Amino acid sequence: MTAVSAPTACATPLARVSGCDLQVPLVQGGSCTYANFDYAASAPALAAVTDRVQELLPFYASVHRGAGYASRVSTEAYEKARGSVERFVGADSDQVVVFTRNTTDSLNLLAGCVPGDTVVLDVEHHANLLPWNNCRVVEAADTVAETIRRLVAELCAKPAALLAVTGASNVTGEVLPIAELAELAHRCGARILVDGAQLAPHRRVNLAELGVDYLAFSGHKLYAPFGAGVLVGRRDWLDEAQPYLAGGGAVREVTLDETCWAPAPARHEAGSPNVLGVAALAAACDALAALDFDRVVDHERTLAARLADGLADIDGVHLLRLWSDAPDSVGIVTFTIDGFEPGQIAAFLSAEHGIGVRDGRFCAHPLLARIGHASGAVRASLGLGTGSDDVDRLIAAIRQLVDGEACWSYGKTEGLWNPLPETRGFTDQASGAAECV
Structure with a gap:
């Protein structure tokens, strides 16, 4: 036609x-x-995103440990951004927001936290195919229905800790039935991670309603191309895992003999964070939520x-x-x-x-x-x-x-x-x- x-x-x-x-x-x-x-x-x-960056740029300073006025403004902007992300994705009460560089960074972070096997499809973006330890790959079928049947068969055949799936294919745009997959994963004793890089900018995502345990997405695909991404997910794995990066900001106390690590999100956000990128990501979440x-x-x-x-x-x-x-x-x-x-x-x-x-x-x-x-x-x-x-x-x-x-x-x-x-x-x-x- x-x-x-x-x-x-x-x-x-x-x-x-x-x-x-x-x-x-x-x-x-x-x-x-x-x-x-x-x-x-x-x-x-988005215009609202560039406006927010320009507004905050004069106040840019080190966060969390600065007493200066600019540091206080930057710290508040950085931490308030978590609330914007939580609201945008309908995060559940036991889920925490960790800021990263992008979706790939988020998935690599989570890969170090999974206490067992991860099941993925063969049609995933490399970011959701390569990072997982003990990865089991399922071949997708020509229909979603048969693909889901194969995933369930794999999850039931041998216990897995996590099912990691794309929310929307970055090649064809096709969307999987996430709520159905979440229910099936939980029934089989696994949690579910959704690579939301292509889904989050185009569809409403509510983690609590969908039953999704973890979601990763990038600011640069969400109209906020300033170098920040996010991992939203259940706290327990993130609190128990080794820090993604070892360094300042990820600790409560350090001696020459012992290190006491902070809980998530600080546990996985060592070093000086991308304050402007995070503020841009939050502005995009707020702008999209208002549409x-x-x-x-x-x-x-x-x-x-x-x-x-x-x-x-x-x-x-x-x-x-x-x-x-x-x-x-x-x-x-x-x-x-x-x-x-x-x-x-x-x-x-x-x-x-x-x-x-x-x-x-x-x-x-x-x-x-x-x-x-x-x-x-x-x-x-x-x-x-x-x-x-x-x-x-x-x-x-x-x-x-x-x-x-x-x-x-x-x-x-x-x-x-x-x-x-x-x-x-x-x-x-x-x-x-x-x-x-």
Whole structure:
């Protein structure tokens, strides 16, 4: 089906984000407004987030042990941020918020706390596939129903401490039935960890209602790209485990003979924390919590369907899916085109149309291999700053490529696809020497 006119609800973005008016050069000359379809990798900052960072920046100082006014302000901002995260994810009373660098950091932290085996699916992002000790991998089926049956069989066959699953696939956007998985895990004597990197920015998550024991997500995917992430979870494992980092702030008392470690969250937050990053993450949580998420979900689903339908109508374009019965999908549309390498497609979109997508294997090599695309694909991901005009630009650009109407030549240099010749400049912008416009 060819994409048709969108309803007013998706014509304009739902929120103002950084870079929304960014002008980028084109290889054929001139420039255009950048169309960002790479939200799943790193989302741009919400205006409320950049405003909060600018507000707090003059007060930036060491936290927890400073008597100065700026230190007190920074400490209060840092600790209040835990409350924002707790409210945003509906944390239960026995769950604690630990600040980290990103989702990968959170999952590696938890991996050192798990007192037993961890069960995962073979379709996980590397961050939720590689860190676990005593890891047992279950092969996903072509349906969610059969995949769940296989997980239950594995959990019942041999005791496991933890089931670690993605909330939404970073390759296809498909969402697993988390509440059902949590109930099954608990019935089998295991706890459940949800990698919420792709889920948290797009869907309401309530840990108490879902029955989820641990959740990890990143600020840079939650419209707060300032280097902070979070692990929310039950306190007992976190209190009993060895500190993630040994150092100042993680202790109650130190002598040359003995160390008394603090409980979580301080136990796993040694060193000077990323105060501004944490404040940015909290601001994003507060801003997203204030949105009408029914409207957010409707906006995203409408745009994703518009994009998927428009691409499917082009000869040679193939959309990637994991399951035939996934209950929901976030705004990710991943595809291949006959006769074109993923990197070639991405280079064309950027160079001639000012469109940013992601190409490759998305840190999910086993997943791409099992669905028959071991060499990679192209991922277009949507967010709060996406409008229907952006979607239509992407569809039109792909149609132009397939119709043989690219106006530039492309080739590989050092293994990467680039326009030949490259006429756009990057050095001034990357170094900060360019004048802001």
